[in-house]
Amino acid sequence: MEWKTHGERRIHTNEWVNLCLVDVQQPDGHRWEYHVVRLRHLAVAAVVNDRREVLMMWRHRFITDSWAWELPMGLVEDGETPGEAAVREVLEETGWRAGPVKPLVYAEPANGITDSQHHVFRIDGAIYAGPPTERNESDRIEWIPLSEVRGMIDRREIVSSGSLVGLLYLLMDAAMR
Known part of the structure; x- marks a missing residue:
């Protein structure tokens, strides 16, 4: 059953978010x-090395007042593709220059309230380029063994939807091999 849209008006807008009232009709x-x-749109990067470790950032999220591990991620800027945004975010947030980039998975984390789209990419062969230029993004950056990720999820050390989707897909992919 499909809902019908009759119109939409913005009630708040800025460069980050638009809050809208949509005139909808149920079946x-x-x-x-x-x-x-x-x-x-959001680009998320699962950077994996030859030792089966994933590059993660320990960061504080003031909205939930919580600390957790996250994959590098950020908004897709005007004029760039989600893949280009993933490469840019990895370099800015971690100081690692991306190797080959391939789409991993696409997700809409809360499509009952938002049109947010998460484009998750796998990046292999990253090379350290220097300190991150975005110094306010994380407290520390570490390579985490994929074998430890499931336990970290269970302990709620990884909670962001973009990170969870990418990491669970990596784990599922590894289990199928």
């Missing part, structure tokens, strides 16, 4: 204005 005829958060 039973009920019609009302539904709050929708419109966001830029």
Whole structure:
């Protein structure tokens, strides 16, 4: 059953987020204005080395006042592809220059309230280029063995949806080989 959209109006907008009221009608005829958060696309990078370790950042998220491990990620800027954004974010946030980039998985983490799209990429063969230029992104950067990731997820040391989707896909892919 498909909902029908009759129109949309923005009630708040800036470079990061647009909050909209969408005039929707359900299949039973009920019609009302539904709050929708419109966001830029997000690029996520699962950087893997030859030792089966993944490059992660330990960071604080003030919104939830929590610390957790995350994959490098960031918004796709105007004029760049999600893959280009993933490469840029890895270099800016970790100081590692990306090797070959390949799409890993696509996700819409909360498509009942937002149009946020997460484009997750696998990057192999990264080379250290120097300290990160985005110094406020993380407290530390480490290579984490993939064999430890499941336990970290279970202990809620990894909680961001973009990181979870990418890491779980990596683990699933490894288990199938």
